[in-house]
Amino acid sequence: MSDISQEQSITTTHQEEINELMKRRREELEELKRRNVNPYPYEFNRTNFSQEILSGFTDDMPQWNVSIAGRIMSIRRMGKASFCHVQDSQGKIQVYLKKDDIGEAYDSFRLLDIGDIIGIEGYVFRTKMGEISVHAKRIELLAKSLRPLPIVKEKVDEQGNKQVFDPFSDKELRYRQRYVDLVVNPKVREVFIKRTKIVNSIRRFFDSRGYLEVETPILQPMYGGAFARPFVTHHNALDIDLYMRIADELYLKRLIVGGFDAVYEFSKDFRNEGMDRSHNPEFTMLELYVAFKDYKWMMELVEHLVSTVAIDVNGSATCTVGNNEIDFTPPWKRLTMFDAIKEYTGRNLRGVSEEEMKKIMKELHLEVAPGMNTGNMIDEMFSEFVEPKLIQPTFITDYPVEMSPLAKRHRSEPGIVERFEVILNGHELCNAFSELNDPLDQRARFEEQMKLKAKGDEEAQVLDEDFLRALEYGMPPTAGLGIGIDRLTMVLTNQDSIRDVLFFPQMKPEVTK
């Protein structure tokens, strides 16, 4: 895309009609300026957060002077006194303003609205109705809000249960204007804080083992490491097309060749595919490679990692996902791909020829698409009959070689690679294998992929000559792992859409009115 067309495609909203509510706020802004109130001052000395006031106050304590700052979320005016709730990053606290105490500022307070950001200095007290509040001695406007905020009212009953009225719930508006969503829906903030905790917990877990966090290219001259269609972009100075990475696998393995014992990366990956509840075109994948280890070792690491993260973040190794109670406590059940299919369909596929397998597919009322090999059929039967049934975390091991061009052949079973996936709540959570380090076999596998590509399989992998060169220098035996961070977050926060664990999920462009 050229610079010019980009500029033209930018949505402009400043011409948007200003409705009465917005007009009124602008008038108030002008009036405040006339009264020599700076509606956008430079700083405010906050000394306390709402939560620490609410939890720290006792009725018999000496006068506690505090200074808070935040957004006005509700106002109840009663002539010469008013109450409002001020929301900061920790929560909300009520503020009491009395004309006798703040004088002229009380008249300016009349010009303030829900959504304005203010600073309050005062002392803490408890109202007749029992709510711990700040009695204002001074009020300062810190930022005037020019747009009406959706009003969400809540009532707390005697049991302390919150009842919410008129929630801001339109998903399109919530995603497009996440800033409003975050202001108005406190639970949304919690999900994202938890997401960060998850990432930090994983990082701590790896760092404490001496694994090295690294960064590898996002713009790649050649994409690889997964089955997916890439985004293509163009570098003007070099005049070459570059691909946004679909995985960082091949780069991390180059680093293992280079002599690092263990490397990991939280990788923003990009796949040019459909979007739905569990797919966003850009997403976060954690990849880890550890030298001199195999996939069996990696299974123990994964159990330990995920249960540790769950406890770190939720305080418990069990959590609720939808209607299911999931327990991450190790050890997790292990099943080979063939045994899993046998368990759930009663068919033994071990050593079965392609022709026989087609027959079995038909018996199970599954369609055999043209060009399907045994690997595809096994995958189909697995996703149809097994995956949805696996609720508790389960290792599925030993995949057909056709499905795994970067995994090492099984040490004792032909046609199979040393690979596992963790299935949880009916969905894939992670993928790992003993990494293929035989450069000749790797070349042969790439060539198989290129044949598929030539046949029109757009997601087949591309032969990467430089990666092969690296392997030819010699890569130690290595265990590799990929975990979808968005999916893990969905599980640990009990969200059923990826859009609810991404601040700014991909949306079609907003239409300018």
Place this chain on the structure above:
RNA sequence: GAGCCCGUAGCUCAGUGGUAGAGCAUUUGCCUUUUAAGCAAAGGGCCGUUGGUUCGAUCCCAACCGGGCUCACCA
């Protein structure tokens, strides 16, 4: 990509073939410990866009735009 559903006031939603309604929010008045504050009054809408049917469309039909759900794709 297919099917189904949705788009009405700042927010959440009713509604009708004769150009619209509620609650909250907003404005005005009263009210110096209220709390989904209250009482009284008022303003606010090209009923997603463009066509069609009709004397007349927010309502019926079509296309388009945006969104949601389900399925497919996603190794």
